[in-house]
Amino acid sequence: MIPAAYFFIIIPLAAAAVCAFLNKKQAAPAILANIVLACGLVFGLTAFSNNMGQDWFYGQAVLSSFMTIIIYLVALAVAFFAAFAASTKRRGSYFAMLLVITAGMAGVVNAADFFTLYVYLEVVSVCSYALISFYNRPKSTEGAIRYFYLSSIASAILLFSISLLMVYAGGTSYETLTAKILATQGNPAPLNIILGIMALAFMIKAGLFPFHSWTPDAYESATSPVSALLAGIVTKVVGTYALMVVCMLLSIINFGIADNPVGRAVMWFGLASILFGALNAQEQKDFKRMLAYSSISQMGYITIAAALATPLAMAGALFHMFNHATFKALLFFAAGSVKRATGSTEIDSMSGLQAKMPYTSLTASIAMLSTAGVPPFSGFWSKLFIIAALWQAGFRGMAAVALFASVLTLAYFLKLQRGMFFGKPSDNIKNVKERGAGFLIPCFVFAFIIIAAGLYFPLIYDNFLSPFIRVLQ
Amino acid sequence: MNSLFTPENLQFNYFAALMMFFIGVYTMAASRNLIRLLIGLEITSKGCMLAFLAAGCAAGNINAAQALLMIMISVEAVVVAVGLVLIIRAFRQQGNIDPTKLSGLKG
Amino acid sequence: MSLHLFLVAGMIICSLAAVMAKRTIHAAILLALLSILLSAVMFTANAPWAGVFELSVCAGLITVLFAAAASMIGRGESYAKREARIFLWLPLALLVFGLIVWGVAGPVFAPLFNAVKPAAGAGALMSAGDIIWKLRLPDLLGQLCIFVAGVLTVRTILGEGKDE
Numbered sequence: 001m002i003p004a005a006y007f008f009i010i011i012p013l014a015a016a017a018v019c020a021f022l023n024k025k026q027a028a029p030a031i032l033a034n035i036v037l038a039c040g041l042v043f044g045l046t047a048f049s050n051n052m053g054q055d056w057f058y059g060q061a062v063l064s065s066f067m068t069i070i071i072y073l074v075a076l077a078v079a080f081f082a083a084f085a086a087s088t089k090r091r092g093s094y095f096a097m098l099l100v101i102t103a104g105m106a107g108v109v110n111a112a113d114f115f116t117l118y119v120y121l122e123v124v125s126v127c128s129y130a131l132i133s134f135y136n137r138p139k140s141t142e143g144a145i146r147y148f149y150l151s152s153i154a155s156a157i158l159l160f161s162i163s164l165l166m167v168y169a170g171g172t173s174y175e176t177l178t179a180k181i182l183a184t185q186g187n188p189a190p191l192n193i194i195l196g197i198m199a200l201a202f203m204i205k206a207g208l209f210p211f212h213s214w215t216p217d218a219y220e221s222a223t224s225p226v227s228a229l230l231a232g233i234v235t236k237v238v239g240t241y242a243l244m245v246v247c248m249l250l251s252i253i254n255f256g257i258a259d260n261p262v263g264r265a266v267m268w269f270g271l272a273s274i275l276f277g278a279l280n281a282q283e284q285k286d287f288k289r290m291l292a293y294s295s296i297s298q299m300g301y302i303t304i305a306a307a308l309a310t311p312l313a314m315a316g317a318l319f320h321m322f323n324h325a326t327f328k329a330l331l332f333f334a335a336g337s338v339k340r341a342t343g344s345t346e347i348d349s350m351s352g353l354q355a356k357m358p359y360t361s362l363t364a365s366i367a368m369l370s371t372a373g374v375p376p377f378s379g380f381w382s383k384l385f386i387i388a389a390l391w392q393a394g395f396r397g398m399a400a401v402a403l404f405a406s407v408l409t410l411a412y413f414l415k416l417q418r419g420m421f422f423g424k425p426s427d428n429i430k431n432v433k434e435r436g437a438g439f440l441i442p443c444f445v446f447a448f449i450i451i452a453a454g455l456y457f458p459l460i461y462d463n464f465l466s467p468f469i470r471v472l473q
Numbered sequence: 474m475n476s477l478f479t480p481e482n483l484q485f486n487y488f489a490a491l492m493m494f495f496i497g498v499y500t501m502a503a504s505r506n507l508i509r510l511l512i513g514l515e516i517t518s519k520g521c522m523l524a525f526l527a528a529g530c531a532a533g534n535i536n537a538a539q540a541l542l543m544i545m546i547s548v549e550a551v552v553v554a555v556g557l558v559l560i561i562r563a564f565r566q567q568g569n570i571d572p573t574k575l576s577g578l579k580g
Numbered sequence: 581m582s583l584h585l586f587l588v589a590g591m592i593i594c595s596l597a598a599v600m601a602k603r604t605i606h607a608a609i610l611l612a613l614l615s616i617l618l619s620a621v622m623f624t625a626n627a628p629w630a631g632v633f634e635l636s637v638c639a640g641l642i643t644v645l646f647a648a649a650a651s652m653i654g655r656g657e658s659y660a661k662r663e664a665r666i667f668l669w670l671p672l673a674l675l676v677f678g679l680i681v682w683g684v685a686g687p688v689f690a691p692l693f694n695a696v697k698p699a700a701g702a703g704a705l706m707s708a709g710d711i712i713w714k715l716r717l718p719d720l721l722g723q724l725c726i727f728v729a730g731v732l733t734v735r736t737i738l739g740e741g742k743d744e
Contacts, residue, residue: 006721013725020732093736100729107722115541119722122548123729126555130733133559138566145559145572149501149510152552156517159545160494163524167483168692170532172541190692482584483693488681489588493595495677496670500599503666508604508650512611515642516595519618522634523591526625531693535626537715539708542622542630544719546637551730553642557649558737564653 002061004047005110008068009103012036016099023092030083033095037076037102044069066318066464067109067241074233074325075102077333077442082225084438085336094134101127101229105237113173114162114198117245118155121205121238125151128234131226132218143218150214154204161197168194177249192250196262199246199307203266206239208303209273212296219292224336227288231295232329236321240299244306244317251309266307271398273300278408282415287335287345290416291328294371297405298324304402305386310393311469316385319465323378323453327367330446334364337435337443338420342428347416352425356432361421363443368417370450372410378453486527493520507560507570511553518549584624591617596674600667604653608646615639629708 015036019029048065079098086094104123111117125148133144166172168191169180181191204211215235219227243266250260277297284290302324305317337360338353339345354361370377373384383406390399434440453460493516500513522542529538564570591614598610615638622631712720 006718009721009725013721013728016728016732020728090736090739093732093739097729097732097736100725100732103725104722104729107718107725111718113718115544116718116722119544119548119719119726122552123722123725126551126726126729126733129555129559130729130736133562133737136562136566138563141559141563141566145507145563148556148559149514152514152556153498153501153517155552156494156497156514156521159518159521160490160524163490163521163528166525166528166538167531170534171537190689193688484686484690485585486588487689487693488678489592491681491685492592492674492678495674496592496595496599499670499673503663503670504599505663506604508646508653509599509607512598512604512607512646515611515638516598516614519591519595519614519638522618523588523621526622526627526630529627530625536706536708536711539627539630540711540716541719542627543633543708543712544716544723546630546633547723548726550637550641551726554645555730555733555737557645558734561649561652562737570653 002110002112004050005064005068005106007043008040008072008106008110011040012099012103012106016096016103019092019096019099021092023090026091029092029095030079033079033099034076034083036099037072037079040102040106041069041072041076044072063241063244063318064109066322067237068106070322070325071102071105071109071233071237074229074329075105077329077446078225078229078232081228081333081336081439081442082223084436085225085340086223088134097127097130097134098229101131101234105233108237109241112175114158114165114177115172117242118158118162121158121242122155124234124238125155128230131229132222134226135223137221139217140221143214143221146214147218150204150211154201157197157204158201161194161201164194164197174245174249181249192260192262195246195250196265199243199250199262199266202239202243202246203269203303206235206243206299206303207296208239208269208299209276209296210269212273212276215296216289216292219295219332220286220288224288224332224339227291227335228329228332231291231332232325235295235299236302236325240302240306240317240321243303244314247306247309248314263307263309267304267395267398270300270302270304270307271401273297273303274402274405275300278405278412281412282408284412285347287338287347287416287420288332290347290412291331291335294409294412295324295328297409298328298371301383301386301402304398305389308389308393308395310389312385312392313389315465315469316382316389319385319460320379320382323370323382323450326446326449326453327370327379330363330367330443330450331371333439333443333446334360334367337439340439341432341435347419350426350429351419351423352421353429353432354421355425356429357434359434359440360443363440363447364421365417366447366450368413369410370454372413373406374410376451376454378450378457380454381457483527483531487524490520490524490527493517493523505571507563507572508557510572511556511560514556515549515553518545522546584621587617587621587624591621596671600670602664604650605647608643608650611646612639612643615642627708 015032022028048069088094101124104120107120129144129148133140162172169177207215219231250262274297277293281290281293302317302320305313335345370379373380387399387402497513497517501510504510525538525542529535560570594610594614598607601607601610615634619631619634
C-alpha cells in the first residue's frame with residue numbers, strides 16, 4: 001500500500017469514531033461526514049494526477065487512484081442525500097457506518113496484497129449487513145442474512161485460494177506473485193486453477209447471475225441512500241474491481257493472450273447475468289426491484305469486459321464502472337425522492353409524476369437513457385468500448401448479445417418512464433410536491449457528470465482512460 | 474519440528490482442509506437452522522486456517538503464516554458476532570430461525 | 581508425524597460430529613473441541629502465538645457467543661427429521677468428494693506441492709510480531725476498521741430500531 005493511501009482509511013475511520021459519540025445529534029454527524037468525504041474527494045483527485053505516470057503493477061496505481069475517486073464521489077453524494085433523506089434517531093451510527101464503509105472500500109482498492117484485500121472486504125461486508133438491516137424490518141434483516149451467508153462463503157473460498165497462492169509464490173502480495181509468474185514462464189495450469197477459484201469468490205460477492213438471490217431483496221428493503229451506495233459502488237469494489245485485478249494477473253500468466261480458459265468461463269457468467277438481469281427487469285412491478293435487476297445486468301457488462309482483459313476492454317470496464325456508479329446512484333436517489341413524496345415505489349400505482357416532480361423526472365430520464373447506452377450520454381461510450389473490444393477479440397456472438405441486451409434495457413426503462421412519469425397525473429398524487437434542494441442537488445450533479453462525460457468524451461479519454469491503456473500495453 | 478510438514482504431508486494437510494471445507498459447505502446447503510449454518514461457516518474457516526498453516530510451513534516462513542492467522546482469527550470473531558446478532562434479530566422479528574421459513578423468500 | 585496425522589484426523593471427525601449433533605449447544609461445544617485440536621496442531625507446527633489466539637478467541641469467546649445465542653433462542657430451534665436424514669448422507673458424500681479430489685485435483689497440484697522446498701527465507705528471521713508491525717501494517721489498520729465496524733453494527737442491530 002502506498003503511504004498516501006493510509007490517508008483515505010485513517011481520516012474517515014477517525015471521523016467515524018467521532019460520529020459514533022454524536023449518536024443523538026441531528027446535524028453534527030451529517031456535516032462532519034460530508035466535510036470529511038469532500039476533503040477525501042479533493043485529495044483523491046490530487047493523488048490521481050500524481051500517480052498518472054507510475055506503473056508498479058500493471059497499471060494498478062492508476063486503477064487504485066481512479067477507483068478511490070469514484071468511491072469518494074459516490075460516498076459524498078450518498079452522505080449529502082442521506083443528510084436530508086435519512087430520518088432516524090440514530091444518525092450518528094448511520095453516518096459512522098457510512099464513513100467506515102468508505103474507509104474499507106478505500107482499503108480494498110489500495111491494497112497491494114491479497115490478504116489485505118480479504119481484511120478490507122470483510123470490513124465492507126460487515127458494514128453492509130448493518131446498513132441493509134438498519135431499520136427494524138423483517139425483509140431487510142432477511143436480505144442481510146442472505147448476503148451474510150453468501151458473502152461469507154465467498155470469503156472462505158477466497159482465503160483457501162490465498163493459501164494456495166502462498167504455497168505457489170511464497171507470499172501473498174501482487175508484486176511477489178507477478179515476479180514469480182514472470183520468473184517461471186512454465187505451466188500455467190495450477191495458477192489458472194487458483195485464480196479461477198478466486199474469481200468464483202469475487203463473482204459471488206458481485207452478485208452475478210447464479211449468486212444474485214440477495215440483491216433484489218437487499219436493494220428493495222434498504223433505504224434509498226444505502227441502495228445507491230450498495231448498487232453504485234460497494235458491489236463494484238468488492239466484486240468487479242477485485243475481479244479486474246485477478247484478470248490482469250491471469251492475462252500476465254497466459255502471456256497477454258486474452259483467450260484463457262478462466263477468463264472465458266468468467267465471460268460466460270457475465271453474459272448470463274446480462275441476459276438474466278435484462279429479462280427479469282421487464283417483469284418487475286417495483287421501481288427499486290427493477291433497478292436491482294438492472295444492476296445485475298450492468299454488472300454483467302463490467303464482468304465480461306474485465307474478463308476479456310485486453311487494454312480496450314479494461315478501459316471500457318473501468319469507464320462503465322464509473323458510469324454505472326453515477327447513473328445507478330442517481331436512479332436510486334430518484335426512487336428515494338419518489339418514495340418520500342408518494343409513499344410508494346410501485347410502478348402501476350401512479351402515473352404522470354412528471355407534472356408534479358419535473359426535476360426528478362428529468363434527471364431520472366437522463367440516467368435511464370445513459371444506462372441504455374443512448375448517445376450522447378456517457379453510458380453510450382462505455383458500452384461502445386465494451387462491445388468493440390468483444391468484437392475485436394473475436395467474440396462476435398457475445399458482442400451481438402450485449403448489443404441486444406442494451407435494447408432490452410431501453411425497453412424496460414421506457415416502460416417504467418411511461419408508467420410512472422409520463423401521462424395524465426393520477427388522482428392519488430394530487431398533493432405531491434417536488435422535493436427540496438437537498439434531494440435534487442446530488443441528482444443534478446450526477447446528471448451533469450453523465451452529460452459532460454458524454455459530450456466531452458475526448459477529454460475524459462485523454463486524461464483518465466488513455467494513461468490506463470498506455471500502462472496496460 | 475518443521476519436519477512435520479514434508480511435501481507428502483502438505484498434500485495430506487490440504488486434503489484434510491478441503492474435507493473440512495466440504496463439511497462446512499454441505500452444512501450450509503442442507504441445514505434448516507441458521508445457527509447450524511453459522512457453525513458450518515466456522516468449520517470452513519477452520520479448514521482455511523489449517524491450509525494457511527500448511528502453506529506457511531511449506532513456504533518455510535511459519536511466522537508469516539502465524540501473523541496472517543492471528544489477524545484472520547480476530548476478523549473471524551467479529552464476523553461470527555455480527556452473524557449471531559443478525560440471527561437473534563431475525564428470531565425476534567419472526568419467531569423462528571429456519572432459513573426456508575423467513576418471509577420474503579423468492580428468486 | 582503420527583501425532584500430526586492423529587490430530588488432523590481428529591479434526592475431521594470432530595467437525596462431522598459438530599454438524600450432526602442434535603442440539604445446537606452440543607454442536608457449539610464440539611466446535612470448541614475442534615478449535616482446541618487446531619490449536620494443538622498450531623503448537624506442534626511451531627506457531628505458538630497463533631495457537632494461543634485460536635485457543636482464547638475461537639475456543640473461548642466464540643463458544644460463549646454461540647452458547648449465549650442458543651440459549652437466547654431457546655426452544656425456537658428444532659432439529660427437523662428431514663434435516664437429520666439429509667445429514668446421514670454426509671459421511672458418504674464426504675467419502676465420494678474425497679475420492680474425487682484425490683483422483684482429480686491431486687495430479688494437477690502434485691507438481692506444485694512437490695516443487696515446494698522448505699527453505700528458510702528472509703522473513704523466517706523475523707518474529708511474528710515484527711512481521712505484523714513492519715510488513716502487515718495495512719492489515720492491522722484493517723483490523724482496527726473491522727473492530728469499529730463490528731461495535732457499530734452490534735450497537736445498531738441490537739439497539740432500538742423502531743424509528744422509521
